[in-house]
Amino acid sequence: MKRFEIRLNKELHEKLREESFITGKSMHEIVIELIEEHYNKKEDIKAESISNNYRYKLKKEGIYMNEIVKKAIEIMEGEYVRDIPNVDIGDEVRLADIWDGEGDIPESSYSYQVGDAEWINYEFEFTGYKQVTKTKDHVHYVTEYEKEEGEEHNLDSMVRITNIELL
Numbered sequence: 001m002k003r004f005e006i007r008l009n010k011e012l013h014e015k016l017r018e019e020s021f022i023t024g025k026s027m028h029e030i031v032i033e034l035i036e037e038h039y040n041k042k043e044d045i046k047a048e049s050i051s052n053n054y055r056y057k058l059k060k061e062g063i064y065m066n067e068i069v070k071k072a073i074e075i076m077e078g079e080y081v082r083d084i085p086n087v088d089i090g091d092e093v094r095l096a097d098i099w100d101g102e103g104d105i106p107e108s109s110y111s112y113q114v115g116d117a118e119w120i121n122y123e124f125e126f127t128g129y130k131q132v133t134k135t136k137d138h139v140h141y142v143t144e145y146e147k148e149e150g151e152e153h154n155l156d157s158m159v160r161i162t163n164i165e166l167l
Helices: 010-025 027-060 067-075
Strands: 090-096 109-113 119-136 141-147 155-165
Touching: 010 027, 067 119, 067 155
Parallel strands: none
Antiparallel strands: 090 155, 109 119, 119 141, 119 155
């Protein structure tokens, strides 16, 4: 162990002394626990960030799959076998990535039948609209724009996934 000196103002020292009396821990133990907690939180945040980045890369490569989507695929058999959206809660995607275009434009959710009595339901909220503005070397540049009066949602409308569940 390394030793170091720490200087506290009188008010903070009194709070620390009071906590030491109440908990039965030395002031040294309390300070060490606070320092460890501080660094553990930083590591947890860093690990979560790495985990999210890794999940994004796996999803992009088609390896990562939401657990509910995975369960729905396991349920599917026979006439119910189909491609279903591999998205996660919080993802922002085009409506076309969720809705297969059948029926009326969904307002807040869309479901796919995956078994005799089982469905997977994707809930979402509209977040904006995108429009291709130009093409350069087969790359589409997309910009967001506001919905104009009377304009309907379409397959290019952007949605954020708010919930995924099996029904």
